[in-house]
Amino acid sequence: MTTTDLKRLTLFSGVALIALLFTHRVEATRAGVDARIWVVSAKLDSTHPAPLRDKTAPSQDKPAQPQTKNAEETYKNIQIFKGLPAQGVMRAMTFFRTSLGVDCTHCHVPGEFEKDDKPAKLTARKMYQMVQLSNKALASNRVSCYGCHRGHVQPEPVPDSLKTELDEMGKKGAEDQRPAEQVYKNIQTLKGVPAGRWMMLMTMFSKSLGVDCTHCHVQGEFEKDDKPAKQTARKMLSMVGSIAREIYKGSTSINCYTCHKGKAQPVSFPPASAQPAPGAKPAETKPPETKPPETNPQR
Numbered sequence: 499m500t501t502t503d504l505k506r507l508t509l510f511s512g513v514a515l516i517a518l519l520f521t522h523r524v525e526a527t528r529a530g531v532d533a534r535i536w537v538v539s540a541k542l543d544s545t546h547p548a549p550l551r552d553k554t555a556p557s558q559d560k561p562a563q564p565q566t567k568n569a570e571e572t573y574k575n576i577q578i579f580k581g582l583p584a585q586g587v588m589r590a591m592t593f594f595r596t597s598l599g600v601d602c603t604h605c606h607v608p609g610e611f612e613k614d615d616k617p618a619k620l621t622a623r624k625m626y627q628m629v630q631l632s633n634k635a636l637a638s639n640r641v642s643c644y645g646c647h648r649g650h651v652q653p654e655p656v657p658d659s660l661k662t663e664l665d666e667m668g669k670k671g672a673e674d675q676r677p678a679e680q681v682y683k684n685i686q687t688l689k690g691v692p693a694g695r696w697m698m699l700m701t702m703f704s705k706s707l708g709v710d711c712t713h714c715h716v717q718g719e720f721e722k723d724d725k726p727a728k729q730t731a732r733k734m735l736s737m738v739g740s741i742a743r744e745i746y747k748g749s750t751s752i753n754c755y756t757c758h759k760g761k762a763q764p765v766s767f768p769p770a771s772a773q774p775a776p777g778a779k780p781a782e783t784k785p786p787e788t789k790p791p792e793t794n795p796q797r
């Protein structure tokens with residue numbers, strides 16, 4: 499391992515563990531870099547002394563004994579992190595904070611971290627389930643809180659200029675209500691979508707990813723499935739469908755742009771230079787006291 503690797507690791511180990519928390523299975527990873535960081539970090543966590551570990555993690559994160567405890571044995575109100583190693587929790591918290599650019603108190607009653615009084619904490623649990631669902635659907639570990647939020651509480655919406663362009667295309671095509679599969683030759687995922695809205699949809703795909711039609715299509719033979727990106731786009735559509743059904747129980751605000759933001763390859767992690775969230779005060783990032791499990795009435 500080089501010094502650069504180590505530096506990346508220090509910065510990323512929180513993130514890397516999140517990847518573990520989110521995926522459970524490294525072998526499902528297609529992004530080699532992420533897998534490497536994860537594997538290295540997992541090794542370090544179990545075999546190396548404290549100085550090599552994430553300095554931003556509160557000291558209680560250090561396993562007291564070689565035997566790692568589960569999150570629910572250490573904390574009081576664990577639902578989404580059940581069965582996962584306790585030392586991952588504080589790393590996840592640091593990652594949540596950085597991803598959203600908030601203080602711990604955005605989601606927590608100070609000093610009473612187990613309470614569920616703040617709506618944001620409940621939303622965060624739902625979001626975590628969405629991340630898991632997405633990564634499972636993509637057999638990837640690339641969907642993360644940061645990918646959509648990028649340091650903001652509310653992810654950046656579709657830019658107004660694009661919204662206007664799409665609205666106008668939608669209006670123009672409004673009369674043609676025929677299902678797309680009657681007009682086009684090879685519609686598999688979007689059956690029933692009005693043909694008049696088709697080009698609006700395709701423009702949304704292109705602009706969300708920052709690509710031309712030919713990224714997914716053989717020029718002039720749009721029905722062909724020769725380009726892998728077209729097949730990937732179908733997979734993405736099914737994933738968004740599952741998010742709507744299983745997480746939002748109805749229509750969802752998640753679209754191609756929410757994750758892609760104008761790039762074919764979405765960003766998963768903060769840049770290496772990422773500093774702690776701007777508003778985060780050291781006092782609020784202090785680790786909460788955790789009681790030993792036997793004094794915990796819930797266990």
Ligand code: HEC
Pocket residue numbers: 572573574575576577578579580587591592594595598600601602603604605606611612618619620622623782783784785786
């Ligand atoms: C975006 C919301 C969010 C932010 C920001 C956040 N947390 Fe959490 N935190 C959660 C959620 C959700 C859980 C519950 C996890 C579960 O159900 O397994 C949790 C659980 C915890 C727990 C376990 C409490 C218990 O006993 O059950 C602690 C401790 C904690 N967070 C500390 C922190 C600290 C310290 C920070 C700031 C570095 C922080 N959190 C930032 C959402 C957040």
Ligand code: HEC
Pocket residue numbers: 594598618619621622625626627628629641642643644645646647651652653751752756757
């Ligand atoms: C696929 C994109 C996406 C991912 C991934 C994602 N979020 Fe969100 N998040 C959103 C959107 C969009 C909203 C706005 C509310 C809505 O539409 O549900 C939101 C809202 C929130 C809110 C409420 C904001 C507020 O005003 O307090 C919290 C908290 C939150 N997300 C936490 C998380 C955490 C923690 C993760 C990672 C476990 C995460 N999100 C991952 C898209 C995402």
Ligand code: HEC
Pocket residue numbers: 681682683684685686687688689700701703704707709710711712713714715720721722727728729731732
């Ligand atoms: C991100 C990938 C992607 C981009 C970019 C994209 N498309 Fe598509 N396109 C698809 C997918 C996927 C389908 C098939 C949808 C289905 O199976 O329901 C499709 C289908 C089509 C069809 C129907 C072909 C047929 O006869 O079956 C046309 C026409 C089309 N696209 C035109 C365009 C145009 C024009 C652009 C550029 C403005 C474009 N597409 C950009 C993914 C893409």
Ligand code: HEC
Pocket residue numbers: 528529632636637638639640641703707727728730731734735738752753754755756757758762763764
């Ligand atoms: C929840 C986040 C998320 C959403 C929503 C999403 N994508 Fe993706 N997309 C990803 C990730 C992550 C990758 C990287 C590939 C991987 O790891 O599977 C990706 C990759 C792709 C690729 C391959 C990129 C390339 O380099 O060719 C295409 C095409 C694509 N997405 C299309 C879409 C379309 C079209 C939509 C909207 C229907 C969409 N995506 C919505 C997360 C998302």
